[in-house]
Amino acid sequence: MTLTPKQVQSQVMEYLMATDCQIIEKSPVHVTVKLSPRADRMLTDRPYYWGFVERTGAEPETLSFTFVFDPETYDAVPGPRSAGGRAGGPGGAGTPHGTGGPGSPAPVPGPQAAGGRNPVAGFPAPGVPAAPGPGGAGSPPGADRAGAPAPQPGTAPGVSAAQQAELPAGVSLSGNTLAGTPQEGILSRYFGVAPLLPRLGPGLIRREDVVFGSKRLRQIWAAARSEGRCLYLFEEPGAVQRRTIFPAAYEPWLAVCFKIELSCDLKREELHFIGVSLLSGEIRERFEHTLEEIPMTPRVPENIHVQPSELTLDEGAQLLERHITAGLAVQDYSWAMEARKRLDAELQIIDAYYQELIRETDEERRGQVEEQYQSRRRETSWQYKPHIAVSPVVYGLFHLRSRPQG
Template sequence: MTLTPQQIRTQVMDYLEATECSIIEKSPHHVTVKLSPRADRMLTDRPYYWGFVERTGVVPETLSFNFVFDPEKYDEMTNPSSSAPGTAPASNPQDSILSRYFGVAPTAPWLGPGMIRREDIIYGSKRLRQIWTAAQDEGKCLYLFEEPGARQRTTLFSASYEPWLGVCFKVEMTCDLKCEQLNFIGISLASGVIVDHFEKKLTLGSLQLTPRLPENVHIKPYEMSPTVGTERLEAYLTSKLAELDYSWAEEARERLRLELAIIDVYYEEMLKEPDEEKRLAVEEQYSRRHKETVWQYEPKVTVSAITYGLFHLRST
């Protein structure tokens, strides 16, 4: 799996906009941004500075970055003459008489308020993983409302909103191989209706979501609590998983049986060692190898909720 620079740019821009960062400059290949306090806390790893801000109450100075999504095209855009044929290479500013005799002075890192440091954000980079982790941590629990539009705010009657509990479950089927799948399921806390592929309902048409309760709307009363809704979603997902083909698990158990048989044959003579000290060491090694093989080949199905929330959508 990989992501194109454009896909990475879309994800990073979504995070920067969601955390209310200030965009200084942007292009298809980069974005220059001044982080918001919220994003700075998550991305810059400055706990001592933010502790100082909290103790003293001073206005925080957040850092600025130049995030580059396509380094090659960005360099061509910013330095078109450097790639032109026949262009003389730029002279090194430190290539002087003093540097020849006293050495080259190291360049100080470009950090601190007012400074803008370039970072290439490509698939697999540390900063991209950090943004994904921050987005996952902060977006794990949601409480959103459908944006009704300008016309609803001026109409006489308020719009009826239906509360939905949506949970994105990650199902991991593992043995010596691994398969993952996402199941985003929603249940109406007013009617009890369960909708599979709930993400399609949230992205239908031009649906916009907001964390603020819109004007001139009312929420239908809950007929069940979120706890009861969660239990019903878990039961629904369990019934779906029970219908799957688990021949892969039987095949994994057969491979496990063969691997354990090989281990038994390998250690059979070694376990007959007359020297007690050596035999105890072999038994420990045999037990450890046995447990590792069982852990590797034993089929397992693990379900976890990676994101969830209450979504208040217009009744249909």
């Protein structure tokens, strides 16, 4: 079994919409989203941060992601992305200024200033000899004592007008500040100016490829199963019902999706979604077909009346269990008989091998061989012995208008 990129995108979008995430940008192959606090708790694995938010009452800062569902098509589009970019790609998030592709900001001038000095930190660049001091040979007229040209009007000290003009709009070189990033004076004196890096934390939009089999997709499935295991929904009554005088009567239904595992050395799984009316005791197979065309809401709609249940939830659950057990009793179990035959054949091979080995083993090692023999028989029996397991996957209480079966 596999899923196409379109099917993966559909499932991921359903989860993002259900958890009230903010969609920033969307295309047929990707979506850029800012997670809601509910989704951030489930997907980002930041228990310490959310513990801090709960203790202090601070406003939570959730993370943003670009989920790519078709990486080949997404990467084939040239140029930077408008939201987040391609992580580590040309012009995308994670690429310092001056290293991007077409459309990237102009490169920041390096340490090739007058006198071989870095115009930002004011120390000699590696591999470039220092310029003479003030008034020394080779110093151009009007140069300062560091050997850099005199600042022009409207520019910062140590930065020429040409260098300032090459920088992107809103970015300036001023003292120990580069592109709005403050530099520690003592650190820059000994270690140089730190290179431009992308912002870390909530402001960074990270790219993740979400394809069938990826870790992030499995995580989203696990979060959906955990949060969507139990449902309590009402049918939308529609605009006409809201304007009528008499309220509509709603019938409560208990529905359970059972997973049946038929296992031996092979395995088969079946899903059975069954519903029972808590008013009449009627049982409907394939209850998902009843729900798929009905708009549902988690809130009690206007102008409706929920009828009181004649059966309790425990009684309804027992009816469903008896129904699923009765269905299993009439299935074809020829597969189990075949598995029994394969089990007997494997046990005969194991018995023949170990009985001969036990006879040839001395008394000191015979106990170890017998223990290994019994362990091997248990493993083979567990592998080949047919068994059936039934477990509920999703269950919920649905309030619906009365409808005829079929």
